[in-house]
Amino acid sequence: MNENAIRNVVSKVIYQLSNSHSFQRPIPIAVSARHCHLSEMDVEKLFGNEYKLTPKKDLSQPGQFAANETVTIVGSKGSIQRIRVLGPTRTDTQVEISKTDAVTLGVNPPLRESGDIVGSSPITIVGPRGSIYLKEGLIIAKNHIHMSLEDANYFGVQHGDYVEVSTHTVRSITFKNVLVRVSPNYRLEMHIDTDEANASLINTGQSGVLIRKEFEPNFKSTKVQDVGINFNGKLLTEKLVDTIDRPTIFINKSTIVTPLARDRAKYLKKRIKLIGD
Numbered sequence: 001m002n003e004n005a006i007r008n009v010v011s012k013v014i015y016q017l018s019n020s021h022s023f024q025r026p027i028p029i030a031v032s033a034r035h036c037h038l039s040e041m042d043v044e045k046l047f048g049n050e051y052k053l054t055p056k057k058d059l060s061q062p063g064q065f066a067a068n069e070t071v072t073i074v075g076s077k078g079s080i081q082r083i084r085v086l087g088p089t090r091t092d093t094q095v096e097i098s099k100t101d102a103v104t105l106g107v108n109p110p111l112r113e114s115g116d117i118v119g120s121s122p123i124t125i126v127g128p129r130g131s132i133y134l135k136e137g138l139i140i141a142k143n144h145i146h147m148s149l150e151d152a153n154y155f156g157v158q159h160g161d162y163v164e165v166s167t168h169t170v171r172s173i174t175f176k177n178v179l180v181r182v183s184p185n186y187r188l189e190m191h192i193d194t195d196e197a198n199a200s201l202i203n204t205g206q207s208g209v210l211i212r213k214e215f216e217p218n219f220k221s222t223k224v225q226d227v228g229i230n231f232n233g234k235l236l237t238e239k240l241v242d243t244i245d246r247p248t249i250f251i252n253k254s255t256i257v258t259p260l261a262r263d264r265a266k267y268l269k270k271r272i273k274l275i276g277d
Contacts, residue, residue: 002021004050008032008230014217016150019083020273023212025154025155026207026208027145027165027188027189027190027208027209027210028060028188028189028190028205028206029097029167029189029190029191029192029202029204029205029208030060030189030190030191030199030204030205030208030209031191031192031193031194031202031203031204032096032141032191032192032193032194033084033179033193033194034080034083034084034095034096034097034101034194035066035083035084035085035086035095035096036071036073036083036084036086036093036094036095036096036125037085037086037090037092037093037094037095037096038053038085038089038090038093039089039090039091039092039093040089040149041176042093043089045127045129045130045131045132046071046125046126046127046128046129046130046131046132047069047127047128047129048128048129048132050068050111051221053067053068053069053085053087053088053089053109054068054069055067055068055087056068058276059086060187060189061135061146061185061186061187061189062185062187063088063185064086064087064088064244065086065087066084066086066087067084067085067086067087068158069085069127069187070083070084070085071083071085071125071126071127072126072262073095073097073105073124073125073126073138074103074123074124074125075105075106075107075123075124076105076106076107076181077104077105077106078105078106079105079126080097080101080104080105082169083095083125083270088243090243090245091214091229091231091232091240092115092117092137092194092229093125093134093137093141093231094114094115094117094120094134094137094138094139095123095134095138096114096127096137096139096140096141096193096220097138097140097274098193098194098195099140099195099258100142100194100195101254102140103133103164105123107121107122107138107140108121109121109139109140110139110140111140111141111142111178112139112140112141112142113141113142113144113179113245114141114142114245115229115244115245115271116139116140117136117137117138117139117245118136119136120137120138121135121137121138121139122134122135122136122137122138123137123138124234128232132273139192140193141191142179143175143178143179143190143191143192143193143196144178144179144180144181144190144191145165145178145179145180145181145188145189145190145191145210146181146183146186146187146188146189146190146191146243147180147182147183147186147188148182148184148185148186148187148188148242149182149183149184151182151188155210157180157182158180158182159180159181159182159183159247159269160179160180161179161180161246162176162177162178162180163178163180163210163211164176164178164210164211165178165208165209165210165211166208166209166211167200167202167206167207167208167209168208168209169200169201169202169206170201171201172200173183173199173200174259175190175192175196175208178190179241181245183242183245183268184242184268185242187199190208191266221253228246228247228248228249228250228271228273229244229246229250230250230275231249231250231251231255232252233255234254234255234256235255235256235258236249236251236255236257236258236261236272237258237260237261238254238258238260238261238263238264240261241261241264241265241270242264242268244270246270247269247270247271248270248271248272248273249265249270249271249272249273250274250275251272251273251274251275252274252275257272
């Protein structure tokens with residue numbers, strides 16, 4: 001056996017050994033383009049009184065859809081048209097873009113988990129019937145993996161864990177500090193933005209492999225799950241508890257919480273607390 005053949009064999013053995021701890025079940029990857037989530041109040045401000053979003057296409061996560069409606073977002077240096085609105089409506093309005101989009105707009109949004117908008121960047125949203133200015137709500141979304149309870153059990157991870165995901169494309173890359181989000185309603189899928197997809201030459205429908213579980217104390221101590229979310233609605237229902245991806249839901253004294261909502265929160269290990277407690 002010549003020297004080159006020996007090197008090839010050694011390289012294959014090293015590769016197999018270094019990946020012997022990986023989980024071979026593939027994780028589907030979806031590329032998430034710029035989009036926005038709107039509250040019911042902001043839908044009416046942008047599209048008219050009593051306006052309701054109309055579904056255009058169901059998304060991979062159950063109950064989520066891309067709406068027919070689009071908006072324009074405006075920054076200090078430019079604007080981007082035809083930003084797709086995703087439904088259903090949320091408690092708070094937020095816009096998710098890539099770093100490349102941020103350069104176009106002349107803004108500098110933070111890298112956050114979807115839903116963590118406290119202290120994020122301002123943005124103007126323009127619709128066919130009006131416009132709104134958000135003092136906060138513009139972010140670059142962290143990459144993350146949606147998992148069902150069964151998926152999390154299979155991979156040996158929990159909601160809020162961070163993992164590594166390796167891809168095997170023509171430009172292979174390993175994503176570190178990928179947040180795991182677990183819910184009974186989720187379908188297994190990793191979400192990355194368009195900048196990440198372009199850098200690694202990944203298209204929606206390709207897959208990655210979960211390499212190992214990571215302990216990242218710096219991320220753990222600052223991640224959005226420890227922050228919670230303020231629910232300002234009058235009625236907290238079981239369905240709304242399902243849509244809130246935080247372990248703590250802060251409510252006002254006047255908020256009515258249905259018994260089913262409390263049972264659902266307990267099942268999902270979410271806390272419902274009064275603001276100020």
